[in-house]
Amino acid sequence: MSNRNGAAGGPPAAAISEALEHLGWAQGDLAAMWGVSQGQVSMLIRGYRGITPLVALRLEATVGGSAEAWMDLQRDWDLTTYRQAMADELVEIAARRTG
Numbered sequence: 001m002s003n004r005n006g007a008a009g010g011p012p013a014a015a016i017s018e019a020l021e022h023l024g025w026a027q028g029d030l031a032a033m034w035g036v037s038q039g040q041v042s043m044l045i046r047g048y049r050g051i052t053p054l055v056a057l058r059l060e061a062t063v064g065g066s067a068e069a070w071m072d073l074q075r076d077w078d079l080t081t082y083r084q085a086m087a088d089e090l091v092e093i094a095a096r097r098t099g
Contacts, residue, residue, distance in 0.1 A: 013047035
């Protein structure tokens with residue numbers, strides 16, 4: 001299954017899943033702590049939703065790690081994913097710049 005960028009549930013999703021497993025928590029446990037539906041947590045863990053600042057703060061408060069580290073993980077994943085998807089276009093853009 002792929003996320004919004006066409007990549008299988010990537011590192012942010014995997015990191016959240018690993019953190020839950022390490023803590024012995026199910027998705028429903030995290031959803032209850034956050035006051036959201038289990039479906040919302042599932043979408044995050046499956047890679048269909050990214051880590052937003054709100055999610056990063058919730059992760060910091062529940063599973064640990066800093067909100068900044070969670071945001072960095074998402075940013076790095078997004079840049080890598082888009083860079084790969086846009087490789088040909090980026091080469092063309094750079095060629096136009098250099099003439």
